[in-house]
Amino acid sequence: MHDPHSERMSGSETRAASGLALVFAFRMLGMFMVLPVLATYGMDLAGATPVLIGLAIGAYGLTQAFLQIPFGVISDRIGRRPVIYVGLLIFAAGSVLAANADSIWGVIAGRVLQGAGAISAAVMALLSDLTREQHRTKAMAVIGMSIGLSFAVAMVAGPLLTRVFGLSGLFLATAGMALLGIAIVAWLVPRSVGPLHHRESELAREALGATLRHPDLLRLDLGIFVLHAILMASFVALPLALVQKAGLPKEQHWWVYLTALLVSFFAMIPFIIYGEKKRQMKRVLLGAVTVLLLCELFFWQFGGSLRTLVLGTVVFFTAFNLLEASLPSLISKVSPAGGKGTAMGVYSTSQFLGAALGGILGGWLFQHGGLGVVFLGCAALCALWLAFAVTMSEPPYVTSLRLPLSSVAVRDAGLVERLLAVAGVTDAVVVAEEAAIYIKLDTEQLDRTSLERLIEAAPARAEA
Structure with a gap:
């Protein structure tokens, strides 16, 4: 058992962050490696036109956009791992379909199927399940860096792989990386006790309207x-x-x-x-x-x-x-x-x-x-x-924090009001079903330790 207040990430948290970062990186490599090569090599495919090349470059975004939130919601119901496994298998199937295509329409179909393996939300939710509050930002930063690094590697690896193996070899490599991602989730990423609900890493329907x-x-x-529209258009x-x-x-x-x-x-x-x-x-x-x-x-x-x-x-x-x-x-x-x-x-x-x-x-x-x-x-x-x-x-x-609350503190009607009166706290909301409070604070005015003391004192005030 690790100390819940330890300032160091535990071994299981490190494995979770590094393993899921690799899954993200392999998947993003598969998405991005085609960008620098599709406009040049893709014109050799039957039926290729600039419009269809552009569609092949951006097609994954359509299915990704519409399915990533539903996949996240499904992962709350049936668990993160099944959704991640299915998503990576769909991605691999799309890669194989594109690899075997002899026309531009086959590549477009493969890219659409790749995007349908929309696991981003489920992976981030699993990371939240496996890390403590004080280390979650650090763990998410590891994933952010892996995405940035995979983009950089993809820009160089895409042209090099395509030069040696052609477009079909490039797509087969992305299928292999998706299957490797499944192995990493199965054997490297620790098991979680079950889906935990964190509004900092998953969709809350009640917050959608305000957003x-x-x-x-x-x-x-x-x-x-606009940024990603410009990126894709520029790569045409x-x-x-x-x-x-x-x-x-x-x-x-x-x-x-x-x-x-x-x-x-x-x-x-x-x-x-x-x-x-x-x-x-x-x-x-x-x-x-x-x-x-x-x-x-x-x-x-x-x-x-x-x-x-x-x-x-x-x-x-x-x-x-x-x-x-x-x-x-x-x-x-x-x-x-x-x-x-x-x-x-x-x-x-x-x-x-x-x-x-x-x-x-x-x-x-x-x-x-x-x-x-x-x-x-x-x-x-x-x-x-x-x-x-x-x-x-x-x-x-400001920094976002999620802190657990005792049952007495959850019922303390004046807790949010008192916290908002503290210099440095800019926003706070109690979520009773999670027995937690979400806080935004300016760390130059208030540190986490002082804030935790204030919240720990809440039950005493509520009972007084």
Whole structure:
């Protein structure tokens, strides 16, 4: 047994975080590895047109968007593991279908089936079941890093694998990774006692209305929608620009993405530190969206040589990775107490819908106007996002906490009111069915230990 208040993650928590991070990483690798190669290699498939290539790039987002919340709800009923196993098997089946396709429609069908294995919500819920409150943010950060790393690896591994094994070999590799994910969940990830309900990691129906009416959450949802639409549309155009404009053979594209991702990873870190330490996240967000807009205009106007395309790609990925890392953090800050899981569910749905629209839009614009029109279309999307982002409020710099309550404290009608009167506490809600309280607090004004003392004193006050 481990000490419930220990400041170190236990062995089982470490195994849970690392195992589920690997599952996420393998699945995301399978999703992303096709991005840098589908626009170039996919044109050899029977029936391929730019519009259909774009649809193949973004198709996974359609089924992912519509099924990830239902899969999460089902996992509350029948357990996390069965849902994760079925989701990974569906993903593997989609990969095999795409691998055996000899036409673009077969690849599209495979990508749609890949997206139907929508296990994100179930994996995050299982992570919550297996980690203590004080380590949950740390565990989720491990998964966040694994997603970022898998994207970087995919940009390089996709072109290298396709060069050696072709598109079918690439899809078979993604099927293998899905099956490896099943083995990791079965043998590495510890067993949980059963689904625990955490509003910070799962959808709460009663919080959905407030989430969909929250102006700043909606601005962030629009942001991730546009960000992934631009990513997918850009991957219709960028690989083709490298071939057609810069004369770089498709087998050599990997070094462009490797350079861009390595430089961008280190370039974005100072901006993240500045935004958090100086409490200037809105300024960082607006700056990154502006840079993204300028990148698309740069591609449109100057993307005619290898040097300018590589330079533009490095700056593009710096802004993209900065926004990809910042937006979930902003969702956590802005969402009401006990509403983070619901807010993240809507946010993820927006992300996948953006990916679907971006692929289709990128292909359609390329087919009807060429590369320049794709970049202009992406710039227009950035301008739309910027217009909405400018009006957002500076986010509150708060941490979300979930603390268990005794049966007496749950019945204490004045607990929330007293906590809200404490400097540093910005929001609080008691959820009686979980015997827990969700709190948002500014850790520069109030630390966790002081807060726990206040809550532990609540039963005494309630009985007095």
